[in-house]
Amino acid sequence: MISQALNDSLTRVGPGSDAGSVLRHYWQPAALSDELISARPVVPVRLLGEDLVLFRDSAGKLGLIDRHCPHRGADLCYGRLEDNGLRCPFHGWHFDRTGQCVEQPGEPEGSHMHENIRATSYPVIEKNGIVWAYMGPGDPPAFPNLDCFRAPDSHVFAFKGLWECNWLQAMEVGIDPAHASFLHRFLQDEDPADSYGKQFRDKAGNTEIPMTKLLRDYPRPEIRVDEMEYGLKLTALRHMEDGRTHVRITNQIFPEAICIPMSREMTITQWHVPVDDTTCYWYSMFTSFKDPVNKTLMREQRLKEHRLPDYAPLKNARNNYGYDPEEQARETYTGMGLDINVHDQWAVESMGRIQDRTREHLGKTDVGIIRYRRMLRDAIAKVKDGQAEALPMRGGVDPQGIFGPLSNDAIADGHEWESVNAQSDAARRADCPWDARL
Numbered sequence: 001m002i003s004q005a006l007n008d009s010l011t012r013v014g015p016g017s018d019a020g021s022v023l024r025h026y027w028q029p030a031a032l033s034d035e036l037i038s039a040r041p042v043v044p045v046r047l048l049g050e051d052l053v054l055f056r057d058s059a060g061k062l063g064l065i066d067r068h069c070p071h072r073g074a075d076l077c078y079g080r081l082e083d084n085g086l087r088c089p090f091h092g093w094h095f096d097r098t099g100q101c102v103e104q105p106g107e108p109e110g111s112h113m114h115e116n117i118r119a120t121s122y123p124v125i126e127k128n129g130i131v132w133a134y135m136g137p138g139d140p141p142a143f144p145n146l147d148c149f150r151a152p153d154s155h156v157f158a159f160k161g162l163w164e165c166n167w168l169q170a171m172e173v174g175i176d177p178a179h180a181s182f183l184h185r186f187l188q189d190e191d192p193a194d195s196y197g198k199q200f201r202d203k204a205g206n207t208e209i210p211m212t213k214l215l216r217d218y219p220r221p222e223i224r225v226d227e228m229e230y231g232l233k234l235t236a237l238r239h240m241e242d243g244r245t246h247v248r249i250t251n252q253i254f255p256e257a258i259c260i261p262m263s264r265e266m267t268i269t270q271w272h273v274p275v276d277d278t279t280c281y282w283y284s285m286f287t288s289f290k291d292p293v294n295k296t297l298m299r300e301q302r303l304k305e306h307r308l309p310d311y312a313p314l315k316n317a318r319n320n321y322g323y324d325p326e327e328q329a330r331e332t333y334t335g336m337g338l339d340i341n342v343h344d345q346w347a348v349e350s351m352g353r354i355q356d357r358t359r360e361h362l363g364k365t366d367v368g369i370i371r372y373r374r375m376l377r378d379a380i381a382k383v384k385d386g387q388a389e390a391l392p393m394r395g396g397v398d399p400q401g402i403f404g405p406l407s408n409d410a411i412a413d414g415h416e417w418e419s420v421n422a423q424s425d426a427a428r429r430a431d432c433p434w435d436a437r438l
């Protein structure tokens, strides 16, 4: 349980807010590259409570500028994409991708007024299917040397989904290894034909045991949390009756990403990005350590569950997430179908738009959440003290020095889980066509 003042500090993201100032020191996912595949690549972006417009100019370069025209505030999302920039339809003021006003066709001939007009703009970079924005002070940090960025574009599929809640409660579900034994419990083990959301329907750690059964049979994991250069390493150990240990490692990558094992060949790195205080997107990068990914198929599968253009899930609070009490009695713990994304969405949205943490009661299994909040508080204090260079994953990090981080799932005989996990990860990387580490 925390105070209201601390809850506000950790959750609010607008300009000048505590957590918002921390997040602004990192590259943030602003849009999927897929959103810009259009005859008119101009899309609205609401990020960290700021309204922006993202566009690709005729030279193919991206610009991210204030959505409201600096003249009298009209909406530049309706702008004319011409003359290598974006032109406001109200009085024709024309902006280049840096936000500089380059022409005011209605002002008197010879006027130099435009030279002093510049819309707010932010640097953007496109990487493996996502357009990233840096909205903070000074120079942006180097991109972290994570698998999802090191892998070639052919081996990464990116997608996103809208959740109607604050970003922190969305992030906190990813550092809560205990919930999978309940929220994602399937009462039967057979695999459904549709692979979407099958994360826990694979076999555990390359063995004969279905992950669903393991999670169901061992609902009290021993959870260890280590502070790492990049954030937190969470190790969930399930000590089995036959003496073996199941180990599942997930990682929190500061400030708002998690990296989780999806299968033997794939990890998911997922950012929980604030749209504003009460809405967020998850952006996932599915990284394959083996074959190239079939992006068309993966996108089609996910678009069956989401609507465009805002990537809002079709199951949501308005239709009770598809809740069926009969299904809850027979098939799944939630009664909301087999897609685990829907389970997580229900869990975080049902808390309210911003979870009231003055009323929560954290237990031993919430150790990851407790440690993460401590890291975030520490980061807020550093930014206030002008120590931004001391933030995790900022300055001083040798980009060649971080690989992974490892997210893995393995079963060890006895308690040799540390070495078994390392071997399992090494085997995956040895087969990987793009991993040059070994």
Ligand code: FES
Residues within 6 Å of the ligand: 069, 070, 071, 072, 073, 074, 088, 089, 090, 091, 092, 093
């Ligand atoms: S409001 Fe945009 S040009 Fe006047």
Ligand SMILES: [Fe+2]
Residues within 6 Å of the ligand: 173, 179, 180, 183, 184, 340, 344
């Ligand atoms: Fe989950």
